[in-house]
Amino acid sequence: MNESLQTQRKEQILDAALHVLVQNGYEQARMDDVVQSSNLSKGAIYWYYKSKKEMYLDLVNFWVKRYSVILNHIVEEEASPSRQLKDLFQFFIDQYETDPQPFAALTEFWSMAQKDDEFNTKLQKVYTHFLELIEDIIQRGVQSGEFKKLDIRMTALSIMVNIESINWFTLFDTHGVSVKEYMQTITDFILAGILKKH
Amino acid sequence: MNESLQTQRKEQILDAALHVLVQNGYEQARMDDVVQSSNLSKGAIYWYYKSKKEMYLDLVNFWVKRYSVILNHIVEEEASPSRQLKDLFQFFIDQYETDPQPFAALTEFWSMAQKDDEFNTKLQKVYTHFLELIEDIIQRGVQSGEFKKLDIRMTALSIMVNIESINWFTLFDTHGVSVKEYMQTITDFILAGILKKH
DNA sequence: TAATCTAAACCGACTGGTCGGTCGAGTTTA
């Protein structure tokens, strides 16, 4: 009935699920931990999700939706391709600084994608869409003459991989290099490589 | 006693362990699967390793040792820093084409490093050492004037991350882009960015 | 407007299958 209660409850569950996932990994993520962390009961969680896997697949959805809104907004605005690329990087820097948890979860999602077809298919779609979004920007940059004549697919792939590599910072000590300065350096470096000089 | 038998047996076990790890991930890697895949018995495996975890920690050692030999050789040879960087990239391309399994295992090792302190410490050391190796190359390139004046740590980190990103190709469809062409493009791109122009 | 009803939402003790690891009694190998 109450639509917003359902949404709120699911968010409550997925919040806990993310937390547990980052700390313990998928296989060691105990439903009882999610129960505890969500302040709900086992029955409540199984009321909303029919299985652990379904819950975690929905966690992917949740974050994809959340990010898509802003990503699409960046592409659709009127700024120059180079500006859009900068905004893209800046968005991820901001997100990381606000809450690095989703980035820490990436490792687990990749691991899941390796073993499980459903997770693989889901993430494949996410990344394909993300790639197309970056390709669009590059494409327009090349056409407008702002960028060099690049292999669009390759360039987009490289940019995506470099953005995703932000997750490195959740895993290991990077000897004093902060995400912010690292990502900003990378941004400049990539832009220097693809902008046409005159 | 027989040193080489022990080494051979461990290799036999670790071979199977890697195989099972890539297919199922650490938590779902069944000791019984390793038994099957190694053509040994459970008793034999527990004769060499006291636990599953110890076995997989040794799997890291095994590959680190194997790679270290060649990596150190690249740094110690007399070639120019830019040549050394190229060799470094080429080495990983070759390794991937010979056998991508160890790269597929990276995802799992990262996942393990996130949850488990022992794995984290071990991998942290590996990557610190790798970073220092790259830093050495950059350092010499800057000093000889071959490279621009770069932030050495940052550049090395970026190079390492880009090399490790080879593992992306074990996870997702990259829309027709092959590891070889991707890595070669990245190599050229990075070199173009750090070489001094005249 | 209080009493009654109903279904969605929620609770938590319990279970059944799984899997690292053990063990003991034997067999092969160098």
Place this chain on the structure above:
DNA sequence: TAAACTCGACCGACCAGTCGGTTTAGATTA
């Protein structure tokens, strides 16, 4: 002859998912 195994039964901890029961909020009735 001791180290290096094999074989297979076994155990005990562990945990996803179940299920019978309870609460809650809003609609219906009287």
